[in-house]
Amino acid sequence: MRYYLIAARMAALCLVAAAPVIWLMFAPAASAEAAAPGAVEAESFELDNGMQVVVIPQRRAPVVTQMVWYKVGAADEAPGQSGIAHLFEHLMFKATSNQQAGELDKAVTASGGNHNAFTSFDYTAYYQQVPTDALGEMMAFEADRMRNLILSDEVLATERQVVLEERLGSVENRPEGLLSESVYATLFQNHPYGKGIIGWRHEIDAITRQQLVDFYNEHYAPNNAILVVAGDVDTQGVRQLAEETYGKIPRGPRLPPRVRTMEPEPATLRSVKLRDPRVSLPSFSRLWLAPAYFSKGRKAVDALEVLTEILGGGKRSRLYRELVVDKRIASGVSAYLDTSMRDYSLFNVRATPLTADKLDEVERAVMAEMEKIATDGVSEKELHTAKKVLVSGLVFAKQNQLGQAIEYGETLALGGTVEDVGRIRERIEAVTADEIRDAAKKYFDPRRSVAGYLLPEEDEK
């Protein structure tokens, strides 16, 4: 599910500070059903310099969310420069030729708002949530740092250290982080999604100031950016402010199409184990390759979205009922579909056995449930309930200013259109039980996946 991903992909995204977007995960979806779905809610236009603008008026409170999305992420990095996209997420908070580091933070905090940034494989996004009358000031800040960042050796040295510490905390000192990095690198044998968003340590270590300058000049330009403003605003007002700030920045270089090297047809069964003394209870996960949300394979992705809800959507799901309630072999099990990437979706299952000796049994039970869907399909009742839950979630997401801004920004950054956002509901509602069975049959092929095992330390065999 796309709006779920804001939470689900937190592991993959790198955030500068604590992430307010996480709340979406825990919000009850049921209460949202009353909202009117299907209303046209966003307008979009382009500035003369190529910057795309989306305005989502929401008059509930005098607050506004500004997001600037750059269509560049870890998958766009040159070979050997892994981590440079994410490094910018840090550098963008440093001094520009017009302001000291920290001035934006001071302004946001003084207004009672909050701000943050995140990096993914295909985009880097920056946002502020502030009272409506601070929007012009926020645009001035964003426009300034789009082009006037001071990329000195000193700033690079400092932020490189910060990022290496972050890597230590999120990957190297976390068994789950190390395992996940290796599972991605094993699943993607040709596509750049195989290197993690944060980058390899030895490559972060080697990034030069000149590489920063080149990356910034190529990618941080209005014609490679999307401005999303949601909240107590109207299109005309946003247009005027945007023209006065971003509109003054000249168009940047014309960028080549984002064509990445794609995966070969997979033929083997791959697995990755991490043995680590910090692991007390083993766990099992498996990551599957599926078509991208905006691709010719989108019908299958829609089917997998509904399937994921049936299989792993909370305590009513097949996996939870089978493994946790009925068999009592697992303490937790989850399934999610990550559609936040431009070139592939990823289906992920994870399970933790109740006791270490149940690991194999848990894995077999998970695989059996998946196999069952590929063979027997799902019932009309399950289909109906899953769609209802997903649509409710969609409707609810629209109530949230930041969530809605992310929905539009991400859709555009991944190659979709403003109109695509409005089609999410109909895509879900069109899914049939046959499509779910067919998608399971086609995409749950174990050769399209990598199994990951987190294991306690013990003698190697």
Next chain:
Amino acid sequence: MRYYLIAARMAALCLVAAAPVIWLMFAPAASAEAAAPGAVEAESFELDNGMQVVVIPQRRAPVVTQMVWYKVGAADEAPGQSGIAHLFEHLMFKATSNQQAGELDKAVTASGGNHNAFTSFDYTAYYQQVPTDALGEMMAFEADRMRNLILSDEVLATERQVVLEERLGSVENRPEGLLSESVYATLFQNHPYGKGIIGWRHEIDAITRQQLVDFYNEHYAPNNAILVVAGDVDTQGVRQLAEETYGKIPRGPRLPPRVRTMEPEPATLRSVKLRDPRVSLPSFSRLWLAPAYFSKGRKAVDALEVLTEILGGGKRSRLYRELVVDKRIASGVSAYLDTSMRDYSLFNVRATPLTADKLDEVERAVMAEMEKIATDGVSEKELHTAKKVLVSGLVFAKQNQLGQAIEYGETLALGGTVEDVGRIRERIEAVTADEIRDAAKKYFDPRRSVAGYLLPEEDEK
């Protein structure tokens, strides 16, 4: 061992026709000990256009071997163009603006000689073995195809089909080929050695004529080539012929240093399985990452070379004695060290159990033998015998014209010097038992490896 690799790496190299170089593998090493080692045997110089020339006079018979090595291989391909380096190995036998396709073949055959070509990760090489008086003609042929190849859409279409058929035969229709491709892709998570030399099918399919033209203009130039002539010649004669042929070709573009993205520190235990109905008996293999032959880690590589002989060098080796003779659990077992690459060496073990149910036991026994070396080291007697065998092999290799030409050509193509060839023997002789134990301890870490299993078809668990 480097000269063994001519045989050992046959699986990785792609050859146009049957490979005469294979004979080195089966030649008895013992008889060669009589030859005088250490004699200065090669001279080298550079043409004005930057082409490097190595001459190895060998007056035994009126025959000569000419090799032209281009310092470009699969690891130098642009992202998305896998297979293009090897495609040239085929294209180079097609028409040029001066001759029809097949004229070279006719000339070689008419002289009673033979010729061939091969592609690896770091080089592409072409050679002819002909009577001495045909050398000038062969140089004219090679010089002509270095710059005058006709790269038409028709030629591309034809040779693309030939290569796709070759891929079918060597990878897709061969379980061992599919498994090996996936093991390499899993071991190399960042370095371009992770994509096979022959290339991914979908990328071979997408190579364009313009990409061929660009690749040819960039890499097929005298300043990116090494000419090696071994046989009944002298340096002055070779220089004169080379200047009249290659010397007339202008220097090509200046090439950037061959800096590749390197591997991160590996943290996990990876494995790849292929289940296939064509597999009747399962087998086990494991591929380890080690330092390159010409690198700061060369002392460890030398130790691993001697270790490999002790562990897997024929019927006297530890693995053979333990698994095949004593335990009687394996029908075959082998170990080899592939030092034919510029950026890494690869240590490889393979074993086939006597019966399918012995697969686990065979794997455990192999790993135990390796562990034993890391813990207890090797005896002085084993060390002495292994060195003697390796040095004999070296001496023998010098008797063979093509083998010797390959030794020089490969050394230079991998970043070594003419002098490095003369140091191979002293490098082996300097290895100590302590160095072997230390190298085993450091490099036989299972996290530096990927296990591969070839399994008969059966129910997936």
